[in-house]
Amino acid sequence: MPARRVGSVRLLRQGDEVLDEALILTFDAGHSFTGEETVEFQVHGSVAIIGALLARLGEMPGLRQAEPGEFTRRALENERLDLAQIEGLADLLESETEAQRRQAMKMFSGALGQKAEGWRGKLIRAMALLEVTIDFADEEVPEDVYPEVIAVLDGVMAELRVEITGVAAAERIRTGFEVAIVGAPNVGKSTLLNGLAGRDAAITSDVAGTTRDVIEVRMDVAGLPVTFLDTAGLRETEDVVESVGIARAKERAAQADLRVFLLDDPSQGAELAEEGDILLQAKADVAGGSFPGVSGKTGAGIAELITAISERLSSRVAHAGVATHLRHKRALQEGCDALEQARDLMLQNVEMSEIVAEEIRRAVYALDSLVGRVDVEAILDEVFSSFCLGK
Known part of the structure; x- marks a missing residue:
């Protein structure tokens, strides 16, 4: 077939046995992705067809399956890509x-x-x-x-x-942001995480200390990759396992790019809070408050919370360079x-x-x-x- 042409052909295994009907694309040296003379097979994408085609090609002298990244590596060697x-x-x-x-x-x-x-x-x-x-x-x-x-x-x-x-x-x-949800036990952190995720990603319960390890949910927030962290409730406890979870919660919250604090009372403050963090009234569906609130149970305030998170994170990447x-x-x-x-x-x-x-x-x-x-x-x-x- 002439170079840089597309043709429809029947692929045969042996004799008259039809393997598939495919499109064949041919490229001259210097005009393919790798810069080398190349033939591309566009076949129907079932596992059986691809397996049969690879097996037949593997029987031909001088042909082998490419290594991971080999085509791209050849493109580098042939100065098609830097x-x-x-x-x-x-x-x-x-x-x-x-x-x-x-x-x-x-x-x-x-x-x-x-x-x-x-x-x-x-x-x-x-x-x-x-x-x-x-x-x-x-x-x-x-x-x-x-x-x-x-x-x-x-x-x-x-x-x-x-x-x-x-x-x-x-x-x-490239790697993504981390946003930690922080607060006391039973303040609604796991429910809020489920509300943000739109699914039951975390177990919710009226029993204090249910969340003992950090639960992660990856989401797309205004085009940015964000991992939300549901952390253990912060309190004094004699439970050894829960105390480990609280220590992990404090550590991950400190390392996160942004923290969302759920508070029963704004006067409680948040000792882990940094400038730019978000402080919200917890369980806004049942608790009145003089400052903005959110409810993972009813969804109240979630849209506003997502907007606030996206604005804060977007401002941090506004001056991102070309080097990554x-x-x-x-x-x-x-x-x-x-x-x-x-x-x-x-x-x-x-x-x-x-x-x-x-x-x-x-x-x-x-x-x-x-x-x-x-x-x-x-x-x-x-x-x-x-x-x-x-x-």
């Missing part, structure tokens, strides 16, 4: 919410690679200017290149610092540190062009690692371990 795009693809495959999808798609589209290429070009220009002073050290250089080099370094460092600051927010979008992984932050910080060192050297001694150029080269090396130009092998296994077979 390393940051591959991480974006992995995030895209695992995305659960709209915010995660948008962020991963930005990475997969090459946004970080484009920024890294821009920084690289500017720093190469700075090194070229310094090379002039090195190569012609015994001659009079027409103009002082240091001011232009310092301007380049300042500009790139400013952009790197913005990206470094935004990594934390971007990582929260801890690896990116480390590379960006290493590059920024090298440029700061280069700038300091320039201001200290104008006779240190070689050392300054080497520091800028170190920054370029760090930024190149973002897209996989260097130090690829050290992290490939970790990156591709999350891919499914054949992707």
Whole structure:
């Protein structure tokens, strides 16, 4: 079949035995996902058909089943994707919410690679200017290149610092937020969790101390991935098991991104509360109160609570950068540190062009690692371990 064409054919197992009717797509080298010459089979998706097709292909010399992430790894090796795009693809495959999808798609589209290429070009220009002073050290250089080099370094460092600051927010979008529901026993925490989830995720009872471990429910809140935590009721107790649950509750609540406190009385306060946390009247369906309340039993106030949570969490990710992984932050910080060192050297001694150029080269090396130009092998296994077979 001609390359880059689609055709409908009958797949035969042996002789005239029809395995399936399928669409066949053929790609020339340089035009497929991997960049290699490729044939794609689009078959009916039953387990039996796929199993029979794989078995028949496996009988052919030179064919084997792809390893996890092998197609994407080949795309990297053939320079169809850079390393940051591959991480974006992995995030895209695992995305659960709209915010995660948008962020991963930005990475997969090459946004970080484009920024890294821009920084690289500017720093190469700075090194070229310094090379002039090195190569012609015994001659009079027409103009002082240091001011232009310092301007380049300042500009790139400013952009790197913005990206470094935004990594934390971007990582929260990728991994998700935690919101802890905190309060005394029998205040309605488990009922509220069930109301938020729309199902019986937690056991509810009039018996104090029913919830003894942290119960987690993952939800999509305004496109953001949020895990709600139903914690043990906070009180003094001599029950050993319950006391362990209370200690865990305090620990998880302290680590959570946001806390929702259910209170019988606003004057009780909440000793674990931080600025931005939400304090609500518990069991608003039966208890009157002078401050906003919520009832997991009737649903009163739940919509308002979800809105308040989404507003608080959305404000925290408003300045999320393109870089989304801890690896990116480390590379960006290493590059920024090298440029700061280069700038300091320039201001200290104008006779240190070689050392300054080497520091800028170190920054370029760090930024190149973002897209996989260097130090690829050290992290490939970790990156591709999350891919499914054949992707």
